[in-house]
Amino acid sequence: MDENGHRGGVPITRRTVLESGTVTAAFLLGGFPQIALSAEAADTETAITPISVELQVNGALHRLTLDPRTTLLDALREHLALTGSKKGCDHGQCGACTVLLDGRRINSCLTLAAMHDGQSITTIEGLADGEALHPLQAAFIEHDGFQCGYCTSGQICSAMGMLSESRAGAPSYVTENLVEAQPALTDAEIRERMSGNICRCAAYPNIVAAIKQAAGAPT
Amino acid sequence: MKAFTYERANSLAQAATGSTKPGAKIIAGGTNLLDLMKLQVETPNHLVDINRLPLDKIEDTPEGGLRIGAMVRNSDLAADLRVRQRYGVLSRALLSGASAQLRNKATTGGNLLQRTRCYYFYDVTKPCNKRDPGSGCAALGGFNRIHAILGASDQCIAVNPSDMAVALRALDAQVETVNADNATRAIPIAEFHRLPGMTPQIETTLRQGEVITAVTLPPPPPGKHIYRKVRDRASYAFALVSVAAVVDAAGGRIRSARLAFGGLAPTPWRVAQAEERLIGASASERTFDSAASDVLNGARGFGGNDFKIPLTRRTLRAVLTEASLT
8 A cells, every 4th residue: 555545556545444434454554654653653652543423414414433633624524525614724713614513603623523423513515405595695696705715605604603693692892782682783793703704805895795684684 | 633532521520530641631612722733732642522511501609609610612601691791801801802613612611721822832843941841932032022021931921812811810710620539629710820930831720630610700899891902903813912900980089990911921910009009099190000000010021022011001091091981
């Protein structure tokens, strides 16, 4: 087996091995070339014990066997081929990886898939109803809420979470009256509440307009 | 990321026992720990996940305070109506920190344990006594714009990045813990974080195997609650200087004041002398300036962060002016 996981002409990737659900010694050695085999290295490196994780993603149940280091983002993209959630910075700074965990927005790059066994995740792929776009998706198109589009799935998932926080009456740093039951969703409020999503094309004014429109629409 | 074994704790006892293993770490929200693990600044060989432990309640205490479970998410704590009504400084401090996505994950206990944002701590190719004791401090002679002007040592000039902890310091919170032998402790927030001295790698008085279970707040002090945060961006940035203030003022006089500072020191900073000076004093610029001098007693810049000294003075003046408006 070479360093890319090819054996006898049959390409074996970490994904195919992991998803077969069977874990063998050959997989442990071949799938993780970074783990040295010498006894000396074994003293300092922790052996990888794959773990089994069940994720409910966009309504479908998936059973995965994963290296414990797998982030939720990598599980979605690399193991479930849901590549709508993007890897921007991989450090929780850009928001491109935003998904909804039990309805709440989080950075999927800064959490382990193993921590979410049995939980429900919604990604950008799960928002539309068949061919009918979610009102937020439609509003982003109508208002040109993007240029390159790389941050867009994160922006839209984040906006989903933000609107439900807002409906629940959660304040933000710019809310003047902390005890107000339902702070109005002004432009300043939308900007503050969406500050965890960076758009390097700077489509911000259009993103705010799209979210404002969707906030008034049934979701 | 270095390899680790993963364990989900189903009880506090299991969490405490699991975390006594050498190289083990507890993972709660994970927003800081995983960030550091990806860079191999943190390299635990075992993770104990406490996300399923029932530590996510906010309860009224018989004394009229609140007991906040260690796993209460920062967003839930900030939005709790009791916190908004009675501990506005805490709600505001939480809302000023990180992004909404991170606050949905970050926990009360984890926030207290977050590591510094010193660039040299994050850069494993640079010397850092906190990350690699004895290797030196690259920030001392380096780019030190965000670094400490108070409480630093010649080993480390990093600051504590938390906003929440600054508010908790002003509110005299206590940190409750339990260990594997089921022994509990209540640590006053003033004694929770440690100054670097000769051992900057030891940041808190928490012991290996000790798990944070809750943070308790005494009844709220009277007065106006303010959290003023000065930073490079209007949102989603760490504090250069922040002030958590609870100030009781009327008719141009200050009755009492509690002031805690972020961005200035390796721990949330509070100076009793500044608060004592304000008791019964007239709400004037001269008073505010004297209080600022008390706070800045012993302050020292390292070049890049010299500006924090006048910035602290001005920020405190602005906060006290706002607090004494009726």
